[in-house]
Structures are given as structure tokens and as C-alpha cells.
Amino acid sequence: MLDYAALSALAAVVREGSFERAAAALHVTPSAVSQRVRLLEERVGCALVVRGLPCRPTDTGQRLCRHVDQVRLLEQDLQGALPALAPGGGVRVTLPVAVNADSLATWFAPAVAGFAADAPVLLDLAVDDQDHTADWLRRGTVLAAVTGTARPAAGCNSRPLGAMRYIAAASPGFVARYFPAGVGAASLAQAPSLVFNSKDALQARWVQRLCHRPVDLPGHRVPSPQAFVAAGLAGMGWGLHPLALVDHHLRDGTLVALVPDTPLDVPLYWQQARATGQVLDGLTRAVVAAAAAALRPA
Numbered sequence: 001m002l003d004y005a006a007l008s009a010l011a012a013v014v015r016e017g018s019f020e021r022a023a024a025a026l027h028v029t030p031s032a033v034s035q036r037v038r039l040l041e042e043r044v045g046c047a048l049v050v051r052g053l054p055c056r057p058t059d060t061g062q063r064l065c066r067h068v069d070q071v072r073l074l075e076q077d078l079q080g081a082l083p084a085l086a087p088g089g090g091v092r093v094t095l096p097v098a099v100n101a102d103s104l105a106t107w108f109a110p111a112v113a114g115f116a117a118d119a120p121v122l123l124d125l126a127v128d129d130q131d132h133t134a135d136w137l138r139r140g141t142v143l144a145a146v147t148g149t150a151r152p153a154a155g156c157n158s159r160p161l162g163a164m165r166y167i168a169a170a171s172p173g174f175v176a177r178y179f180p181a182g183v184g185a186a187s188l189a190q191a192p193s194l195v196f197n198s199k200d201a202l203q204a205r206w207v208q209r210l211c212h213r214p215v216d217l218p219g220h221r222v223p224s225p226q227a228f229v230a231a232g233l234a235g236m237g238w239g240l241h242p243l244a245l246v247d248h249h250l251r252d253g254t255l256v257a258l259v260p261d262t263p264l265d266v267p268l269y270w271q272q273a274r275a276t277g278q279v280l281d282g283l284t285r286a287v288v289a290a291a292a293a294a295l296r297p298a
Contacts, residue, residue, distance in 0.1 A: 003043070007068040009036035010048055010057075014065050015094070015124070017054030040064075059139075066140030066273070069096060073143070073277045095121040095283065098137070098145035100130035101196065102164060103268065105225035106244040108146060111290030115283050129199040130268060137271055143280060144272040146287070156271045161288065162295025163265040168206050169246060169255040170238035178238075183258045185211040193219040194231055194239030202240040206264045240264055244294065267298040 012022035013033065023030040041048050048061035057065055072093040099108050104127060116123055126136055130148035137145050137153040152158035170178075178191035188211070193203045198221075207215045220237050222228045229245055231237060233254055241255070243263070249255040270287055272280055 002067075003036075003040060004068070004071070006036040006040040006043075007064060009033045010040060010061060011065045011068045013037060013049055013055050014057045014061065019055070062140040066143070069094070069143055070273065073279050092120050092122045093279070094124050095144075095279065096124040096126065096142040097283070098126040098128055098133040098142045098147070100133060100146055100148075100268075101127050101223075101225050102242045102245075103130070103146050106164075106242055107290050107294030108287070111286045112283065115286040119279055119282055121279060121283075129197070129201075130266065131201070132199055134271060137273070144270065144283065144287075147269050147271055148266060149271075150267070150269050152271055156273050158269050158271045159288065160298050161268045161270050161291035163267045163298045165243040165296055166202060166206070166240040166264040166266060167243050167246065167250065168203075168238060168258045168262065168264070169241055169250065170232055170258060171235040172253065172256055174232075174235040174238060175256055175258065177235075179258065183210070185213065185215050188215050188217060190218075192237040193217045194222050194228055194237040195219040196225075196228065197221060197223050202264060202266070203238075206240055206262070209264070210259060210262060265296060265298075268295065 012025050013019055016022045016025055019030045019033050023033045037049060044060060046060055047058050050056045050058060112123055126142060133145040134147040134149040134153055136142045137156055150158060179187050188207055195203060203217055207217060222231045225245060228239060229241060232239055232241060238258055246255055270284060272284055
């Protein structure tokens with residue numbers, strides 16, 4: 001039988017990043033947390049945490065963290081069916097979810113806000129590129145993810161959500177300066193682009209489709225959807241913007257499309273761990289409904 005006090009200590013260390021912060025979250029001493037994790041490591045016969053700043057789980061540690069998250073969700077379902085098990089009204093459980101930044105900045109936040117207002121959960125949102133959020137599921141870091149990957153991770157279900165539309169755009173002054181003779185491989189190789197981070201391949205994908213070959217793009221890194229738009233408006237560079245964030249700028253002319261009628265539609269999927277109960281199913285229903293209203297058919 002697993003020691004769930006030790007599992008909770010392990011999950012807290014991974015979530016908080018250190019034994020000290022985990023101890024504060026659990027209202028125990030750091031030595032108590034350390035002892036619980038050490039005893040659990042002895043029980044399973046391998047290291048579960050890579051000590052450092054921050055502490056990181058090993059593969060086995062991550063599997064155990066995912067297990068304890070699933071158990072907490074199932075217990076939450078049971079308390080809902082049997083209120084006598086939680087006479088004080090129970091506690092909110094943490095629900096870890098991965099999502100891409102552009103979805104979080106547009107349609108996803110209102111969906112999960114409505115869900116969290118009624119469900120007994122605290123959401124722990126991890127933000128990553130849509131082509132990498134599925135990795136969080138594979139590692140067991142989260143129980144659900146908005147991802148650009150259709151193939152489900154092991155132990156997960158996958159369903160299509162729709163496509164997010166992106167527009168390659170820049171300020172009128174930027175276009176006049178860098179593209180006076182039109183947009184092509186040569187001009188794109190000279191014009192600064194905007195990228196969210198090193199994983200952001202949207203600009204390169206759009207250029208590949210436009211020019212039928214890869215182009216080495218100079219780029220500024222702007223790791224915030226709102227700041228990304230602000231940088232475009234300020235003439236810092238061109239980039240692929242979610243239409244939902246820049247539609248009014250395109251209409252009033254403060255941003256212009258580099259090449260008209262060349263959107264990039266990025267299909268998105270919702271993947272969730274199986275057998276995690278009604279709470280996660282409720283989040284799934286909220287996410288699927290919001291995506292149906294906000295995204296384009298894939």
C-alpha cells in the first residue's frame with residue numbers, strides 16, 4: 001500500500017520547487033518533508049527528486065505525482081457523492097493543466113474561469129508552445145492539455161477542438177520600411193520578426209508556405225501574447241498574431257496583413273488523462289464548449 005502522506009510530500013516538493021516551500025504549503029517542517037520523500041524513495045528503490053533549484057522529479061517521481069493528482073480528483077468525486085466524508089465541506093484539489101499562451105490569452109481563460117467558479121479545484125496552469133504541451137502529459141506533469149498534437153499520449157484521450165487562426169501582420173510604418181517592393185524571401189530575411197520563444201515555429205511555417213522554402217529569419221523574442229501585439233503595433237517587427245487578439249487593429253489599420261488572404265490555421269486538440277473522474281470531465285466539457293464557440297472548424 002502506498003504512503004499517501006509521503007506521496008503528498010513528493011507532489012508538494014515538485015509543485016513548489018523546494019523542500020522548504022513544500023513544508024510551508026503542508027504546514028510541517030522541511031525535515032519532515034525530506035524524511036517522507038526519502039522513505040518513499042527507499043520504498044520504490046530509486047530516486048524520485050533531483051535536488052536543485054528548483055527541485056525536479058525523476059521519471060518515476062513524475063509518475064507518482066500524476067498518480068496522487070488522479071487519486072485526489074477521484075476522492076473529490078467521492079466526497080461529492082458522500083458528503084459525510086468531508087463534513088467541513090472538503091478542500092479544493094489542485095488540477096494541473098498545460099495550455100499554449102495564445103489560447104490562454106483568448107478563449108481558454110474565460111472557459112476555465114467559469115468552471116473553477118463552481119468546481120472544488122485550484123487550477124495550476126502551465127504555459128508552453130502548442131507543439132510541446134503534450135510533452136507535459138507524457139511526463140505526467142499535468143492531467144490535461146491544449147495541444148497541437150492529435151495523437152494521444154499514453155493513458156490519455158484526445159479530441160479535436162478546432163483551429164486557431166493567425167495573421168502575419170505588422171504596423172504600416174514597418175511594412176513601408178521593410179517591404180516597399182512586396183513580401184518575399186529576400187525581404188523577409190532582412191525584416192525583424194517577432195517570436196514568442198525558441199520553440200515558436202509559426203513565423204517559419206508561414207514563410208515556408210509563402211516562399212516554398214525555408215528562410216533564415218532574424219527575430220526578437222517577446223514571450224507574452226499581449227506584449228507581442230504591442231511590439232507589432234510599435235513597429236518592432238512582424239509576426240503571426242491570433243486573429244482574436246488583433247482583429248480590431250486590422251480593421252482600424254494600426255496593423256496590416258503582410259500578404260492579404262494568407263492566414264495560418266493551427267489545429268488544436270484537448271488531451272486528458274483517463275479515469276480521473278467527474279471533475280476533469282467537467283473541465284473537458286467547459287473547454288470543448290468554449291473552443292466550439294471561439295475556434296474555426298479544423
